[in-house]
Amino acid sequence: MNAALDVQGLTTRFATRGDAVTAVNDVSFTVQKGRILGLVGESGSGKSVTGFSIMGLIDAPGEVAAGKVMVDGQDLRALSDEDMRKMRGNRVAMVFQDPMMTLNPVLRVGDQMAMAVRVHRKMSKAAALKEAQRALETVGIPSPEERLRAYPHQLSGGMRQRVAIAMALLHRPSVIIADEATTALDVSIQGQILAEVRDLADQTGAAIVWITHDLGVVSSLADDICVMYAGRIVERGTAQQVIDHPRHPYTQGLLDSIPALHEPGKHLPQIPGSTPQLSRLPQGCPFRPRCPRATEICATVPPADTKDGQTVLCHHPLE
């Protein structure tokens, strides 16, 4: 099969005040060309750190301690810093929640996009501007020629995020990591961007990792879903499997607490407790203190990865 992105055993640690926390713990997944993988989980579950680790953006006190990140068959972790820099923004690109992490506030949109093109490819400025304009068209920006002359602050939030996505697309990357890229936007604008992202994966064959805590978004956008809890992927399957037949009690709990699925005014089922502190994870299954299905074995033995179609990290998965 044609995996654009293949992550195996990715483990990232942070050394904070003596004790190390494992923010990403033995994470594995693959994304085929043109597919969208949704990475979901509560705040602090390790979604962003997974994205940063793939991009080679982890700095001290953090460290990618183990694992492989293969893009088009090439192991990014084996690359020199210099080669990795060339890879970023070229074969692999990232879109952040705040588009201003990508955009330079004092440069016109066209100028900065043309510069980004010419970092990786030799061409005239005029040709680079044409490329930039095409990228803006792809993400549905109306009158793109005019927008090229605008400064970022002259664009609306939704428009800025689309420019940031267009920047990520400039080199037709094989892999795009989007971290809460539409979370700050209005539902209407979010809807437009999601529709464009879907088209984009279909048309350019880019493999996309869509990081979000919004289950509504992943269930309508993603082909496959990975659910993270305390640094691990606890459930993985096609979007349909995971949404319609969750097997991990945590996934079930997340889906149950969505108001849309309940009669108005009725109490919502809630997952008791709150997300665990990584430095103080319980023995056995990290979800045990909040889990309605827990038994004795859960307190002592960490559940193992079943590694079949729909993976569940649980001793007592739902049927």
Added chain:
Amino acid sequence: MTDPILKIENVSKRFTRWPGMAERLVGKITGGGKPVTVHALSDVTLHVSQGEVLGIVGESGCGKSTLGRVVAGIYAPSDGSVTLKGDPIVREHGNRIDKLTTQVQMIHQDPFASLNPRMKVGETLAEGPRYHRIIPSGKVREGMRELLEKVGLEGAYADRLPHQFSGGQRQRVAIARALAMKPEVLVLDEAVASLDVSIQAQVLNLFMDLRRDLGLTALFISHDLSVVRHVCDRVAIMYLGRLVELAPADELYADPKHPYTAALFASVPTVGTGKRKFEAIKGEIPSPINPPPGCAFHPRCPLAGPRCRVEAPRLTGAGPARTVACHLNDGGVDTKAETAA
């Protein structure tokens, strides 16, 4: 329905905004950079009954928070009035705004920003009631513990600092602080927006319990349509500072009348409804500085006709308890001349 206790009558709010540094620099080159007037609210009328929860929904910048702040007495309206049981909420002395009541309390989106990081939460909670003498001073400490228990926290948490709480717990503290003032009306502005679904469920359950136990009246501002449906009795849909539709929640969700409401519902990605596709609303949100003429929604409306470009629709009845501002509900979208011809 009982008599409304909160009356928002023909409220408008305008802001005159001076351009920022960057805008002024660009303005020097392009010849802009003059002060601009933002019409954040235009002629909004809403009546809220005792014990009712009214949802306020709309895209970013449509004026939801401004409406909440006017109701909470943080802003004075430019025109119109807001009264609680017949008494105005603010009095204006030139540039000064006097809040005349503590009976409307507002809860903001970010629970961390609204709590003093260096103050024990018990102190934060006691501040308002002590100052306004809402609780006898000998009973404050005990009262605060009771309050914390009421929002599902332990009384002993009164001695903790905000950073020792999780996001959901901090939002409970923010709710407790508002309740400490024994308000008649709560304004919740995106109160659960920053929380994970699991934690959001806890806070929504708490809100529904308090509402039942205390008979709270509330404005519930949110851009999350499924949350609004879950907790609100009636829903007001706003677009560019105006009320465009008002209806009981069940009727609105079953049958949205305004094309904007319908489009908003269709654009939300939802889980588990079997709907794997959603439709995006076309076009950007227009600016409240230069609202489009006629119906402000017409550049994005799939049903717009010639009349929509020239004439602003009025709010008209669309059933016993519903109103909608759309020409389709008021004679059609063709211009009078065309209809005649």
